[in-house]
Amino acid sequence: MKKEFTIALSGNPNAGKTTVFNAITGARQQIANYPGVTVEKKMGRVNHKGHEIQVVDLPGTYSLTAYSLEEIVARDFLVNERPDLVVDIVDASNLDRNLYLAIQFRELGIPLIIALNMVDVAEARGIKVDNQELSSLMEVPVVPMVARSNRGIQELLDKVVELGKASPDWRPSRFSYGMDIDQALDKIEEIINRSQIYDKKYPARWRALKCLEGDSQIVELLKRDPGLGQNIHDICREISKHTMDTLEADPEGVIADHRYGYITGITKKAVKRKIELRLNLSDKIDKVLTNRLVGPLFMVAILYGIYAFTFWASETPVSWLEAFFDKLKWAASSVIPPGNIQSLVVSGIIDGVGGVLGFTPLIMFMFFAIAIMEDSGYMARVAYMLDRVLRWFGLHGNSVMALIISGGISGGCAVPGVMATRTLRDPKERIATLLVVPFMNCGAKLPVYAILIAAFFAGQRARVLFIITLLSWGFALLAAKILRSTVLKGPKTPFVMELPPYRAPTFKGLFIHTWERTWQYIKKAGTVILVFSIILWAMMTFPTPSEEQVEFYQERQNKITDSFLSSHYVKPWIKDKDDLAELDRLYESFMNAETQNDMAALAELDNSRLAPLVKAVAFMENKEVYAQGIDGSLLSAASRYLIYKQGMKETTLKEQQAALKGTIAGWIGRQLETVTNPLGFDYRTNIALVGGFAAKEVVVSTLGTAYSLGEVNPDEAGSLSERLKREPGWNPLTAFTLIVFTMLYVPCFVTVISIRRESSWKWAGFSIIFNLTIAYIVAFLIAQIGSALGLGV
Amino acid sequence: MKKLIKMREMSDNQEGIIKKISATGEMGRRIREMGMVPETPIQVQGRAPLKDPVAVKIRDFILTLRNNEANHIMVEVDTSVTNRNRV
Numbered sequence: 001m002k003k004e005f006t007i008a009l010s011g012n013p014n015a016g017k018t019t020v021f022n023a024i025t026g027a028r029q030q031i032a033n034y035p036g037v038t039v040e041k042k043m044g045r046v047n048h049k050g051h052e053i054q055v056v057d058l059p060g061t062y063s064l065t066a067y068s069l070e071e072i073v074a075r076d077f078l079v080n081e082r083p084d085l086v087v088d089i090v091d092a093s094n095l096d097r098n099l100y101l102a103i104q105f106r107e108l109g110i111p112l113i114i115a116l117n118m119v120d121v122a123e124a125r126g127i128k129v130d131n132q133e134l135s136s137l138m139e140v141p142v143v144p145m146v147a148r149s150n151r152g153i154q155e156l157l158d159k160v161v162e163l164g165k166a167s168p169d170w171r172p173s174r175f176s177y178g179m180d181i182d183q184a185l186d187k188i189e190e191i192i193n194r195s196q197i198y199d200k201k202y203p204a205r206w207r208a209l210k211c212l213e214g215d216s217q218i219v220e221l222l223k224r225d226p227g228l229g230q231n232i233h234d235i236c237r238e239i240s241k242h243t244m245d246t247l248e249a250d251p252e253g254v255i256a257d258h259r260y261g262y263i264t265g266i267t268k269k270a271v272k273r274k275i276e277l278r279l280n281l282s283d284k285i286d287k288v289l290t291n292r293l294v295g296p297l298f299m300v301a302i303l304y305g306i307y308a309f310t311f312w313a314s315e316t317p318v319s320w321l322e323a324f325f326d327k328l329k330w331a332a333s334s335v336i337p338p339g340n341i342q343s344l345v346v347s348g349i350i351d352g353v354g355g356v357l358g359f360t361p362l363i364m365f366m367f368f369a370i371a372i373m374e375d376s377g378y379m380a381r382v383a384y385m386l387d388r389v390l391r392w393f394g395l396h397g398n399s400v401m402a403l404i405i406s407g408g409i410s411g412g413c414a415v416p417g418v419m420a421t422r423t424l425r426d427p428k429e430r431i432a433t434l435l436v437v438p439f440m441n442c443g444a445k446l447p448v449y450a451i452l453i454a455a456f457f458a459g460q461r462a463r464v465l466f467i468i469t470l471l472s473w474g475f476a477l478l479a480a481k482i483l484r485s486t487v488l489k490g491p492k493t494p495f496v497m498e499l500p501p502y503r504a505p506t507f508k509g510l511f512i513h514t515w516e517r518t519w520q521y522i523k524k525a526g527t528v529i530l531v532f533s534i535i536l537w538a539m540m541t542f543p544t545p546s547e548e549q550v551e552f553y554q555e556r557q558n559k560i561t562d563s564f565l566s567s568h569y570v571k572p573w574i575k576d577k578d579d580l581a582e583l584d585r586l587y588e589s590f591m592n593a594e595t596q597n598d599m600a601a602l603a604e605l606d607n608s609r610l611a612p613l614v615k616a617v618a619f620m621e622n623k624e625v626y627a628q629g630i631d632g633s634l635l636s637a638a639s640r641y642l643i644y645k646q647g648m649k650e651t652t653l654k655e656q657q658a659a660l661k662g663t664i665a666g667w668i669g670r671q672l673e674t675v676t677n678p679l680g681f682d683y684r685t686n687i688a689l690v691g692g693f694a695a696k697e698v699v700v701s702t703l704g705t706a707y708s709l710g711e712v713n714p715d716e717a718g719s720l721s722e723r724l725k726r727e728p729g730w731n732p733l734t735a736f737t738l739i740v741f742t743m744l745y746v747p748c749f750v751t752v753i754s755i756r757r758e759s760s761w762k763w764a765g766f767s768i769i770f771n772l773t774i775a776y777i778v779a780f781l782i783a784q785i786g787s788a789l790g791l792g793v
Numbered sequence: 794m795k796k797l798i799k800m801r802e803m804s805d806n807q808e809g810i811i812k813k814i815s816a817t818g819e820m821g822r823r824i825r826e827m828g829m830v831p832e833t834p835i836q837v838q839g840r841a842p843l844k845d846p847v848a849v850k851i852r853d854f855i856l857t858l859r860n861n862e863a864n865h866i867m868v869e870v871d872t873s874v875t876n877r878n879r880v
Contacts (some may be wrong), residue, residue, distance in 0.1 A: 063826040067819060096852040097828045127853070250817045256825035260833070283838065286855075292842045384857050388843035391859070397846075494862050495846050496823040499855040 005164040006054045008078060010105070011089030012098050013060035014377075014500040016117045019147040020089050021057045022508055024157070031516065039073045048157040051164070056083065062097070064104040066210075066217040068425055078110055079201050084164050085111040087156065092122035092129050092144070093501075095271060099263045102138065109172030109203050111163060115156050116144045121501075126274035134270040139173070148506055172203040177258040181251060184212060184239040188232050195228050211236055212251045282377075282501035290381055299382055303409055306369040310362060311411065317361035325354035340544075344537060352533020355697055356750070357522065362443060363413055364518045370405060370420075371513035375505035380497065387495050393477040394484025397495060398423045399433040403476065407440035409469070414438045414747060416517055418754040426493035431759055432483045435767050438747035439476040441468060444696035448742050451700060455721035456735040472743055479774060487766075529695075532749045536694045539665040540687075540702070545658065553655040557648060564644035569636040573613050583610055583641070590614050594623070617641055657707075665690055679741065679779045680734040689741070695748050733786040737779050744775035794872045800835075800863035801847070808836045809868035816865035828852045829866065 009024075011017040021029075025044025034041045042057035058077060059070035066072055078086065086105055090098040105112045116129060135142040143159050145152025176182055188208035202218070210218035211232050222229040236251070243254050279287070288294055329350050336342040373379045379401060387397030399421070400408075406417030417437040424430040441449075449468060457464045484490075561577070564570060574580050586608055593601035605611060615626040616638035660666050661683070669686035676686055684707060691702040700720070707723050724730050746768050747755065756764035797812060811833045816824055828851055829835075838848040838855055846859045 063822075065822065065826075067822060094853045097854060100826060100828065125853075248813065248815065250821065253814065253817065253821050253825055256822070257830045260825075260828060260830040283850075283855075286838065286848075290839060290841065290848070292840075296842050384846060384848065385841045387857075387859070388841060388845045494820045494823045495857060495859045496820075496827055496862065497857050498827070499848060499857055501854075 004052045004054070005085070005160065006056065006081070006083040007160055007164070008056050008058050008074075008083040008086045009089065010058045010074065010086050010101065011060060011115075011117075012062055012091065012094075012101060014498060015060070015089045015091040015094075015098055016147050017057065017060055017089045018512075019506065019509060020087075020115060020117065020145075020153070020156075021055065022512060023147050023150055023153045025055055034073045034077070039069055041073075046157070048161055051161050053157070053160060053164075056081075062101060064101070064108070065213065066215045072217060075108075078108065083110075084167060085113060085160065087113045087115050087160065089115045089117050089147075092116045092119045093125055093127055095122075095127070095129065095267050096260070096263050099138070099266065100259060102140075103175070103259050103263065106138075106140070106173040107175065107209060108206050109170035111168045111170070112140045113156070113159055113163060114138060114140055114142045115147075115152070116142050117147050119144045120146045120149075125280055128272045128274075130270045130272065134266065137266045137270055170203060172205050174205060175258070175262060177255045180239060180242055180246075181212060181254055181258075184235055184251075185209060187235055188212070191228060191231055192222075195225060209255070212239065213255060214250070214252055280501075285502050286381070286499070289378070290385060295381075295385055299385060302373075302378070303404060306366070306373075306409075309369055310365045313365045314361040318358060321354075321358045321361065325350060325358060328354070340541070343541060344534065347541075348534050348537030349530065351701075352536070352694065353526070353530055355695055356529045359413070359443060360518065360522060362411075363416065363521050364514060366405070366412065367416065367517045368510060368514045370401070371510045372505055375503070375509055375513070377500040377502045380499050383497070384499060390477075391492060391495075393481045394429070394488070394492070395433055395477075395480050396424055396426065396429045396493065397497070399429065399480075402433050402437050403440060403473075406437040407442040407445070408473065411443045411446060412440060413442050413444075413521075414440065414751040415521060415754050417442075418751060418758055419517065419520065421758060426490075428484070428488045428490040429493060431763055432480050432488050434755055434758055435483060435763070435770065436476040436480045438751050438767065438771060439472050439479065439744055441472050441743060442696065444748065445742055447697055447700045448692075449739055451703075451721045451724070452735040452739055455725045455730075456732040468739060468743065471740065475744060475774070475778070479770075483770075528750060528753050532694050536665075536691060536698070539668075540660060540663050540691065542663060545655070545662060549655075549658060549662075553651055553658075556651050560644055560647040560651065564640055567637070567640045569633055570640050572633075573610060573637055579610075583613065586610055586614050587617060587641075590618065594618065613637055613641070660687065675776075679737055679776075679783045680729070681738065681741075682729060685738065689745065692742065693746055693749055695750070696742065699742060733783065733791045737783045737786070740782055741775050741779040744771060744778060746771055746775075795869055796872050797867055797869050800837075800849070800866040800868050801860045803837045803847075803868060803870065805837055805839050807870060808834065809870040810834050811866060812869050813867040814865060815867070816862070820862060820865070824858070824862065824866070827856050829856070835868065 009017060009021055011020075021042065021044065024046050026046075028046065029042060029044040032041045032043070033039065039059055044055045044057070046053050046055065056077065058074040061068070061071045061074055064071055064075050066075075077083070088098075088102045088105060090102060102112065102114055114134070116131065116134070119129065122129060129144070131142045131144050141159050141163065143152055143156045145156060147153065177185070185205065185208045188211055189204045192204045192207055207218055207221075211222070214236070219229075219233075222232055240251055243249055243251050247254055249257070289298055329346050332345050332350060333342060336345055370379075373382070382400055383397030385397075386400045390397055390399050401423065402417045402420040404412065405420050406412050406414040414437050417440065418434045421430050421434045421437070424433060449465065453461055453464050561580070565574060565576070565580070574583060586605060589601065590605050592598075593605065605614065608614070612629065612634060616630050616634045619626040619630055620635070620638050620642055661670075665687050666683065668690055669683035672686040672690075673681075673683050676682075681689070684703065688699045688702040692699040703724075704720050707720065707727065724735075746752075752764050752768060755767050798809075800809075800811075803809060811829060811831055813831060814821065814824060814829065833851060836850045838850050840847050841857075844860075846857045847863055848855050848857045850856075
C-alpha cells in the first residue's frame with residue numbers, strides 16, 4: 001500500500017489556493033524557484049492518518065496554455081513530475097470560470113479532486129451548489145469547504161488519501177468541440193499515435209488539442225519530426241481557415257466556446273440560484289471606491305495612510321535596532337584591538353549590514369500594509385483606476401504597485417519594488433517597470449535630500465520635497481515611455497483582469513505574505529550586502545596613508561598636547577599624559593552622567609582630584625550651574641583644555657580626510673572630476689556618490705567624512721548642512737543638481753542584484769548604464785541652464 | 794428593441810448578451826478564458842475615473858478590460874431597457 005503521495009494544488013488566482021495550502025501544511029513550508037524561471041515554487045508536507053503527503057503549490061492560473069510562464073510551469077510540473085493527483089481549488093461563488101481550469105485538467109487526464117471552496121460566500125450570495133450533482137457531472141470527487149475557517153480540510157485530505165491509495169491511471173476525457181474540430185482532432189491524434197517520436201508523457205488527444213490551439217510549446221515538440229510536424233501543421237491551417245470562414249473565430253476560440261458551453265450545461269444542473277441581488281456588498285463598495293470623483297481621492301488617502309502608518313509603526317523598532325547596532329559596534333570596538341580588523345568589522349560589516357537590517361521594521365510594516373491592500377482586493381482597483389495613465393507611458397495598471405513600493409510617495413524600497421513586478425505578465429512591460437522603479441524616492445535617499453534641503457532650502461522644505469516627488473514620477477514615467485518606444489518596443493498586453501470581491505484579509509494570510517517578503521530582504525542583507533560592504537570599506541580604506549603622512553599628523557597632535565601641558569595654568573592640575581588621559585576619561589563620564597541626570601555618578605565624580613577642573617570645563621561649555629567656586633586660573637586652564645580638544649579633533653578629521661583622498665575611492669572620485677565638473681561636483685561629492693552605490697544613505701556618511709566632520713549620523717546631519725552651506729563651490733543650484741542626480745543615478749547594489757534575479761545580467765547592467773546616462777544628462781541640463789540663468793550664486 | 798453594438802458603446806449599468814468576439818491570438822484567448830464567450834449575459838458595472846478601462850459583471854465576477862479590447866466584442870442590447878436604466 002502506498003504511504004507517500006505527491007499532490008499538486010491548483011486553481012484560479014483569488015480562489016483561496018494560498019489559504020488552502022496554508023491550512024493543509026501549516027508551518028511546514030519551503031519556497032524555491034522552478035528551475036530556470038522566477039516563478040516561486042512552494043512546497044509543504046502533511047501527515048494525514050499515517051500517510052505522508054507532499055503538497056506542491058502550483059502558480060495560480062486561469063488556464064493551461066503556453067502563453068504565460070505560470071501556466072507553462074504548472075503544466076510542465078504535472079507532465080514531468082507526475083504528481084499522484086491534482087487538487088483544483090474552485091471558488092463556489094464563481095463556479096463557471098473556475099471550472100474552466102478543471103475542464104482542462106480533465107482533458108489532460110490527471111487524477112483530479114475538486115475542492116469547492118468558499119461555499120459560505122456563495123450561499124450568502126444566493127448560490128447553492130449541489131456537490132453530488134457537480135461530482136457526477138464533472139466525473140470527479142467534489143469536497144465542499146471553507147478554507148478560511150478550516151472547514152473541509154480534513155475531508156479533503158481523507159479524499160486525497162482515498163484517491164491516492166487507488167492510484168488511478170491518467171484518463172484524458174474526450175469532450176466534443178463541434179464536428180469540424182472533433183474530426184481534425186481524430187486525425188491528428190492518429191498521426192501522433194503512429195509517430196515514432198511520440199513520448200507517452202503527454203496524452204495524444206491532449207497534444208492534438210494543443211496543436212489546434214496553436215500551442216507554441218507543443219508545436220515546437222512536434223518539429224522534431226519534420227514530416228509529422230508538416231502534416232499536422234497542414235491540418236491545423238485547414239481547420240483554422242474553415243472555422244474563420246464559418247464561425248469567424250480561430251480554432252482556439254471555438255474550443256474555448258465549447259468548453260464554456262459544457263460548463264454552462266453543468267452549472268445549470270448543479271447550481272440553484274435564489275433571485276440574485278442586483279448589487280452585492282462588494283459591488284456597492286465599488287460604486288464608491290471606484291467612483292469617478294471619490295475613487296481617486298480615496299486612493300490618494302489610502303496610499304498616504306499606508307506611509308503614515310508605516311513610518312509611525314516602525315519608528316520605535318527602528319530606533320531599537322539602531323541602538324542595538326550601536327551597542328554591537330561599541331562591543332566590537334572594545335573587544336577587537338584598533339586597526340584594520342576593527343575598522344573592517346565596525347565600519348565595514350556592522351555599519352553596512354546594520355544600515356540595511358536597521359530598515360527591516362520599516363520594510364516589514366510596509367509589506368504588511370501592502371498585503372492588506374492585496375488580500376482585501378483593493379490593489380486590483382488601484383491598477384484599474386490608474387491603468388489609463390500608465391498605459392500611455394507603455395506600462396500596465398499593475399505597474400503602479402511596484403512604483404509605490406519603491407517609494408512613489410517617498411520612503412519605500414526598490415528591492416521589494418523590483419520583486420513586486422512579478423505580477424506583470426508581459427515581459428516587456430515587466431522589464432520596463434523594473435528598470436524605472438529605482439527612480440522613485442526610496443527611504444535611503446531621504447537623508448540625502450534632508451541635509452541638502454536643510455542647508456539650502458531651509459524655508460521651503462515641504463515644497464522642495466513635493467517637487468522632488470513629482471520629478472521622480474515624471475522621470476520614471478518618461479523613462480518608461482522612452483524604453484517602451486525603443487529597446488522594449490512591443491504591443492500593450494490586454495488589461496483583461498479580474499476585480500476580485502472585497503474580502504476581509506485573514507491574519508494568517510497577512511502574516512505569511514509579510515514574512516515571506518521580509519525574509520527575502522533580510523537574506524539579501526546577510527549575503528550580497530555583506531560582501532559589498534566589505535568591498536566598499538576596502539575601497540575607502542586602502543591604500544592606507546603613508547608613514548610620513550601618519551607621522552606628520554602625529555607630530556601635529558604631539559605639538560598640540562605639548563603646548564597644552566606646558567601652560568602654567570594647566571600644570572597644577574595636569575602634569576603628564578597620564579593625567580591628561582584621566583581628565584579625558586573623567587570629562588566624558590561627567591558629561592554622560594550630566595545628560596542622563598545620573599546623580600549617583602555625578603556625586604562619585606565629585607571625589608576626584610580633577611573635579612573642579614572638569615566642572616570649569618563644563619561651565620565653559622554653557623553649563624552655568626557649575627559657576628560656583630570657579631576662579632580665574634581655573635577658567636584659564638579649562639579654556640586651554642577646550643582649545644586642546646578642538647585642535648585634536650580638527651587634526652584627526654584632517655587626517656581622515658587626507659586618508660580618504662588617498663584611497664581607491666578617493667582616486668576614483670578625483671578621476672571623475674573631469675566628468676562631474678559641469679555638474680558642479682568635486683571629488684568629495686564623487687566619493688560620496690561612489691559610496692552611494694552600496695546604499696544611498698552612504699552618500700551622507702561619506703560626505704561627512706569627505707568634508708571632515710568625522711562620523712555623521714544621517715539622522716543628525718545638521719552639522720553637515722552647516723558645513724556645506726559655508727563651503728565655497730556649494731550653492732542652491734549645486735544642491736538641487738545633487739538631489740536630482742542622487743534620485744536618478746545607479747540603483748543601489750542590492751537593487752541591481754534584484755533586477756538581475758527578476759530578469760538577467762544583461763538588464764541589470766543596462767539599468768546601471770541607462771540610469772547613469774539619464775541622471776547625467778538631466779543633472780547636466782539643470783546645472784548648465786541654471787547657471788546660465790544666474791541661479792548658481 | 795434589440796440592437797447589436799460594441800461593448801465599448803454600452804452605457805454604465807446596461808445589460809446585454811455577447812454575440813460575437815472578433816479578437817484572436819493572445820487577446821482573444823485572454824477574453825475567452827475569462828468566460829467571455831458568445832451567449833453570455835453581461836452587465837457594465839462602471840468605468841475607471843478616466844473612462845477606461847471598463848468593468849463588466851459576467852458569470853458572478855467582475856472583469857475589467859480596456860476600451861480597445863471591448864471594441865472586439867459585439868453585444869446584443871435591448872434599447873428599451875437601456876433607457877430605463879440610464880436615469
